[in-house]
Amino acid sequence: MIRRLVVNGRARELDVLPHQTLLEVLRDTLGIFEVKEGCGEGVCGACTVLLEGRPVSSCLVLALAVRGRAILTVRGLEGEGGLHPLQEAFVKSGAVQCGFCTPGLIVAVADLLQRDPHPTEHVVREALSGNLCRCTGYQKILDAVRLAQERMAEASS
Ligand code: FES
Numbered sequence: 001m002i003r004r005l006v007v008n009g010r011a012r013e014l015d016v017l018p019h020q021t022l023l024e025v026l027r028d029t030l031g032i033f034e035v036k037e038g039c040g041e042g043v044c045g046a047c048t049v050l051l052e053g054r055p056v057s058s059c060l061v062l063a064l065a066v067r068g069r070a071i072l073t074v075r076g077l078e079g080e081g082g083l084h085p086l087q088e089a090f091v092k093s094g095a096v097q098c099g100f101c102t103p104g105l106i107v108a109v110a111d112l113l114q115r116d117p118h119p120t121e122h123v124v125r126e127a128l129s130g131n132l133c134r135c136t137g138y139q140k141i142l143d144a145v146r147l148a149q150e151r152m153a154e155a156s157s
């Protein structure tokens with residue numbers, strides 16, 4: 001079935017099979033490899049994208065169910081001026097090591113800071129509890145979120 005997906009603001013027409021997940025279509029059909037495949041069963045968060053602004057595990061979503069809806073990957077956060085402050089904060093804080101978890105984590109944090117620009121550490125930990133990282137021990141990720149909060153607050157003042 002030919003369906004239209006809107007990924008990072010760009011409409012894409014593609015053939016989607018009834019059993020295909022959003023993750024499969026993004027990676028295998030559209031070549032959007034910044035969306036990572038980890039567990040394939042909704043546990044690791046590596047495949048997280050924003051669907052109409054809210055985080056979803058794309059391995060658990062059927063591609064047919066999202067036709068016409070806005071999908072945002074980590075690449076879609078970049079502006080014309082370059083990296084999003086959140087992306088810069090992850091790099092600067094050493095929160096990107098192997099990088100496998102990073103695209104999913106960054107879009108999950110983007111959603112959190114959109115809803116709550118000044119979350120407590122407890123709230124950040126809770127919001128990111130579905131995104132597993134095997135490298136950083138999480139402290140550098142928490143540092144990155146705090147740095148991004150500061151930079152985003154400065155930019156909006
Ligand atoms: S690959 Fe989707 S949650 Fe792990």
Ligand code: FES
Nearest residue numbers: 098101133134135
């Ligand atoms: S940086 Fe390697 S899994 Fe998180």
